Amino acid sequence: MISTKLKEVHSDIRGELYHMALEMERNGERVLKLNTGNPAKFGFKMPESIKGIITGNLDMSTPYCDIKGMTHSREAIKEYHSLKGIEGITTDDVFITNGVSEASHLIISALCSEGDEFLMPSPCYSLWVNMVRLAGGKAVFYDCDEKQEWMPEIESIKNKITNKTKAILIINPNNPTGTVYGNDVLQKIYALAKEKNLIILSDEIYDRLVYNNLPFTSTASIGNDVLTVTFNGLSKSHSVCGLRSGWLVLSGPEDKKKELRSALVTVASIRLCSNALMQLAIPVALKDSAYTDGMINENGRLYIQQKALCAELEKTEGITFVRNKASFYVFPKIDLVKYDFESDRDFSNKLLCEKKILVVPGSGFYANDNSHFRIVGLPEENDLRNAVKSMGELLLKYRK
Ligand SMILES: Cc1ncc(COP(=O)(O)O)c(C=O)c1O
Structure with a gap:
């Protein structure tokens, strides 16, 4: 059954x-x-800024809204990621979702054909592995070296690439290790993805929770020639896990973005829209860095x-x-x-x-x-x- x-x-x-x-x-x-x-x-x-917005706008949030999310909220997300150095993104490249969990569902549904391989870190947050397996794909693990502060091993990634490999997943900052990947490591993964024509999936949900002012590099800021999907959301940075608020952003070559955008619209329209109430909170939350910094x-x-x-x-x-x-x-x-x-x-x-x-x-x-x-x-x-x-x-x- x-x-x-x-x-x-x-x-x-x-x-x-x-x-x-x-x-x-x-x-x-x-x-x-x-x-x-x-x-x-x-x-x-949760920050008062978010509380105010959601309690004051209940009536505005009852209709279904745009499949990809409200325009002004997508604009705020675009701004946020542009400031992180990602070039060439427009509001059209942003899809707002019920958490990164749903963003993962949408992207894997859009990309994964039976037997496709997705490279994932070991250790890895289980969401990604489960989504790939549910879609009939194969999660192939690359090693992260505990002796090197859990950094991904480039040789291991290289060795795992086959003609079925579709994408490389990066979780940075990482769950479960709490590691922040250095720019050098990300450059190497990026170069490999470019050489082998692979997509990069970069889950950056903890990017605002980095201690001691350690520099953080968003993978997509490295270049504009690899199709890269960046994932983020408010669950952790604004203590609102239960309200389900996340998104994905496409960057890279326009022709590839266009193809993926259109597939994502097909998949996203199945679920109509994401929680409208939380979409209203996104512009305010992304400006309220004081809460997370605190x-x-x-x-x-x-x-x-x-x-x-x-x-x-x-x-x-x-x-x-x-x-x-x-x-x-x-x-x-x-x-x-x-x-x-x-x-x-x-x-x-x-x-x-x-x-x-x-x-x-x-x-x-x-x-x-x-x-x-x-x-x-x-x-x-x-x-x-x-x-x-x-x-x-x-x-x-x-x-x-
Ligand atoms: C790395 C990572 N990605 C995604 C998620 C899912 O987050 P969301 O609440 O946005 O669905 C989590 C939650 O723990 C996580 O640790």
């Missing part, structure tokens, strides 16, 4: 362990759920929490990790030689059952060695410190 395409589709962020955690909660237990990057769940309030500057809640999380992880025996440069995720590695856990899943399962803390095993992100987990640095500083201390206690108990 069920589509065979679903066989390989899974989302461990809300997978088996998550359902176990919900069951524990139904039985009256308290579980600290560190599985989703959902700021509002941890008390981050979370990531040295006194900001996100900054302080990431610092505390990393400081506590550093003290924890049995764990090694690369400090996150952006976002609110850290992707630590457990020493499976010295500690009696069979795998990342075994560790995460024991952490949930014995310490009532839910994390996501690294294999849920297609990491290739089953010894990592992702932790979300969104709870208040003390809760985070206590959570890592509990992990330390668990590790001590299972020391061989």
Whole structure:
């Protein structure tokens, strides 16, 4: 009865362990759920600027609107990405969607024929892998090197390219590693895409959550000769995950953009339009950088929490990790030689059952060695410190 395409589709962020955690909660237990990057769940309030717009314009948002989104909102998105250095984009190149999740659905539906291959980072946020598999395509993973701060390995990308490869996905800043890719790495990927005539998909949803003023390069700003699709949205930067607000922007050679634009209109018209209320908020939100900056500057809640999380992880025996440069995720590695856990899943399962803390095993992100987990640095500083201390206690108990 069920589509065979679903066989390989899974989302461990809300997978088996998550359902176990919900069951524990139904039985009256308290579980600290560190599985989703959902700021509002941890008390981050949306900016007043967005609240004002959406509460004041309910009546304006009830009709269906343009398939691609409201013109003035697309104009604001175009401005935002032009300021990031992307050349030659017009409002026509912008499609507003119900989150990056829907943008991913639209683009993969528009591009993927049966058997097409999409290169994806390992580790990778599962949305992209699932979308490709649902569309009948194949997710092919390229390695990112933990010893090089999780940067993509160019040789690995090269080696994975076949005559079926359609696109290279870049997630920058990355989920789950929190890495920000250097301009040099992006240049190399861009050159490879140009040489092999591949499309670049660049998910940049965390571009506003980069710490310590580290420079951020938007992939599409590198040139104008590779068809590039840039993805972004307000979920994380403005703590509005539940309101579903995202978009995609096409850039590159005009003839290729034209072909993809037309395919995207076909796909986007199936779902009529995206949430109109949130479209009204986009111009205001993109001007309200003070809100996001206030979370990531040295006194900001996100900054302080990431610092505390990393400081506590550093003290924890049995764990090694690369400090996150952006976002609110850290992707630590457990020493499976010295500690009696069979795998990342075994560790995460024991952490949930014995310490009532839910994390996501690294294999849920297609990491290739089953010894990592992702932790979300969104709870208040003390809760985070206590959570890592509990992990330390668990590790001590299972020391061989
Ligand atoms: C890298 C990445 N892309 C896309 C998404 C989906 O975001 P949205 O809420 O815009 O659908 C997430 C959410 O966690 C993410 O981490």
